[in-house]
Amino acid sequence: MIHTDIIIIGAGPTGLFAVFEAGLLKLKCHLIDALPAPGGQCAEIYPKKPIYDIPAYPEVLAGDLVDNLMKQIAPFEPGFTLGERAETIDKQEDGTFVVTTNKGTKHHAPIVAIAGGLGSFEPRKPPIDNLEAYEDNGVAYMIKDPEIYRDKRVVIAGGGDSALDWSIFLTDVASEVTLVHRRNEFRGALDSVDKVQELKDAGKIRLITPAEVTGIIGDGQVEGVVISKKDEEDIVLETDYFIPLFGLSPKLGPIANWGLEIEKNAIKVNNALDYQTNIPGIYAIGDVNIYPGKLKLILCGFHEATLMCQSAYQRIYPNKRYVMKYTTVSGVDGFDGSKKEAPKSVIKTID
């Protein structure tokens, strides 16, 4: 069981910034995300695209925004459960909560902040018969631990950045990498496309295009895939793993059944006060919440996270008086012992 002060579901920009605001109040956070890396939509959908409406940043790449947030919160040593989906929530007798993931990891805290964005990112699965039966038995939709593929044969399907980048990466790990795509053209960062070309020429990646994986062969475990090409006979390619990478799409999923008030696929909150839901102790911040006038913008999520943490503090310490302090004045005391503070003014006589 992981114990913390605030369980944050969703490691998008909103959830990440909540760690900072909680840290200033000496509250510890643990983040859960279905994705294997933090960043939410910014990391999954548009890491290499610019954002122009982050206050004081005339332009910032979404990926850089995430990197900066990770740097900003590092002193507060957040915990992470990545690649797992928050599945159930159980209220304990003392009013605290236990959140359990689909992999059975349990988290315990007095406060839960749902920063789930548009929902948990779930893989888009190609329509192949029996595909689901092979999940975890040779079929994977995300690469969490590349070492699993050491000296194995891997077939990747897809034509975007993640298919290209993982094909490149796995050439150093797997014994055989095959990339199957429906077209001859690929859409990705130019250097990735060039690199795949280079590896193909060097015989390190087998490229099968335009083609599609249409079937899986194996007795409980993947042993091969069926590859169909237009106007040609299907071929069977032996492999140990099949990794279809067709992007991820967000689904609100299990959170919809937690007894929270839902409207338009979002969680209703009290925006006049603290972004708490209809269940006291559970907050919803960022894209995942809804209230009159709601805008799904990063800067709105930051604001909501800040107010939520103040309210969470009051719930955890109902009898403590507290006044908000400026970071410039009081500095930032990390849980890792680091301290950031404004340099003291110099006092010196001028003759």
Add this chain to the structure above:
Amino acid sequence: MAADIKLYITDREGVRHEIEAPTDMGMNLMEVIRAFELAPEGTIGICGGMAMCASCQCYVNSNHELPEMGYDEEMMLSEAFNVTDRSRLGCQIQLTEEMEGLDITIAPEV
């Protein structure tokens, strides 16, 4: 002022809607579907209209002459599911007066 146009949009439940959409608001088909709430929030327009998610895939039922597919749209559709030769990405189709009477069906959610 540009005139409103009539569109026929069949939602994912199979219900056909007749709507009056403005052509002077710089809206594309995906945005029209969202503005009229014909698909649940969060199930369409995931990538914001960058031809990167295919959540706005539609089937064109009428014989309108639509703007040609761009490279991004073609590439995205080649990776999407449930694609037919009538498939288009709603976010890549900017509304114009020529689209009066356009009839589309929203593709299933994936």
